[in-house]
Amino acid sequence: MPGKRIRAVAIRLGLAKKRDAEMAARSEKSKQLYRRTLDLLIEGSSSSSRGPANYGEYPLFMQRGSGSRIWDADGNEYVDWMMGFGALPLGHAHPDVTRAIADAAATGAHFATATEIEIEVAELLRGLIPNAERIRFASTGTEAVMAAIRLARGYTGRPKLLKFEGHYHGWYDDVMVSSNPLPATAVGHRNDPIKIPDSSGLNRHALDDTIVVPWNDLPALQRAIENHPGQIAAIITEGIMANMGVIPPAEGYLLGLQKLAQQNGILFILDETVTGFRIAPGGCQEYYKLSPDLVTLGKALGCGLPVAAFAGRAAVMEALAWGGVLHYGTHNGSRIGMHAARASLRKLTENNCAAFAHTWKIADRLCGGLTDLFQRKTIPAIVQRVGPMFQVMFTEHAAIRDYREFCQYVDRKAYQQFVFKLFELGVYTTPSATLHSIVTLAHSDEDVDRTLAAAEKALDASTCFPIQQ
Secondary structure (H helix, E strand, O other): OOOHHHHHHHHHHOOOOOOOHHHHHHOHHHHHHHHHHOOOOHHHOOOHHHOHHHHOOOOOOEEEEEEOEEEEOOOOEEEEOOHHHHOOOOOEOOHHHHHHHHHHHHOOOOOOOOOHHHHHHHHHHHHHOOOOOEEEEEOOHHHHHHHHHHHHHHHHOOOEEEEEOOOOOOOOHHHOEOOOOOOHHHOOOOOOOOOOEOOOOOOOOOOOOEEEEOOOOHHHHHHHHHHOOOOEEEEEEEOOEOOOOOEOOOOOHHHHHHHHHHHOOOEEEEEEOOOOOOOOOOHHHHHOOOOOOEEEEOHHHHOOOOOEEEEEOHHHHHHHHHHOOOOOOOOOOOHHHHHHHHHHHHHHHHHHHHHHHHHHHHHHHHHHHHHHHHHHOOOOEEEEEEOOEEEEEEOOOOOOOOHHHHHHHOOHHHHHHHHHHHHHOOEEOOOOOOOOEEOOOOOOHHHHHHHHHHHHHHHHOOOOOOOOO
16 A cells, blocks of 8 residues: 555645635636536536546536647636547647538538548558558447457357456446456455446446456466357457556567467457557557557547547458448448548658657656656656656556556555646646546647646645655
């Protein structure tokens, strides 16, 4: 469990349930807007991650964004490192994307027919994603995962699915298990993890065919495969664990996973809903030199619009033909979304994919600055990252390697209070330690300077005891 130094951080940052007076004064309109929602919307929004569970007494209500900045209902300006849960690789309201959306909308939103723009976006994806021999569009990452799992079961004729602790693959019943932080005593022994549903209301048998395994542990994966011979249709994994902050794969782990899948006739599904179009033009698949059978894409693909896709080997994807494995959707490949996706992909890949070099460089400077700040102030915190994806973790450990370590050693409350202080100082990022921040093409050295200065002020805002060595 977090030690005295971690508890001192939490005390220093203040653990009051309500915002302090300064923040309350800055966000009065957000507070009033939240009150309007109470008999209309659940938790003030259409997703629990945007409500009081993460934001405390009430969430901030945002009204507009431009580039790297966002403005709330009270007119406060923030440097935005959240970027729509990572759905905005170019930043807010990039002119190429807004122009594409406006032009598409002016000529019709939906035709219920095949469209040429689907072909153009698919061609762009095939040029970027190494395994994208065939492509099918969807509306959300959850739907893409649902379709990929159904496809894997239909193609292999096998019933079971293997997923990993701490990985989130959407709100589909079959994968809604062991995705949320829990007390270390609740998850069981790592050789026999306890499957803990993430929600009430799941189909009673939804998890019967779901196998849960610790991540970053090849021996555990091999045991699970041996315990279910010939029954596992697919192994699904994130390339980087992005539902527990940012946890990179151990060296050789993903290639080892891929090899085990291939040796046992199991399809390898790489869920790049989060990592796609961030780490590299071809995502984790390119960066880690992987060859999955299927890949799922979402979030950044639509650059703010609901666009998703799944793609993979032609032999597997062809099982969708003529409804052999059914996948329908009125809004699959939505016309306006496709135009946004085309504009975004073109921008990300112009000048020899210079956008990715920019995001890595800005992330190097920001994450290095935060690390230096924590060390200089002797604060037990680390910055975990892969490229432009990063998260601050208040912990005494030098690294967090899996879900169990995150649950046991990361002080999520201290992180949340740190972020609340950043809000006061004009920096916006997720107040949930399980999520992460993202650098985009819109971010600049000026944004880094402003953020590092705010972080230092937030850490200096001691209300109680100094950090104990």
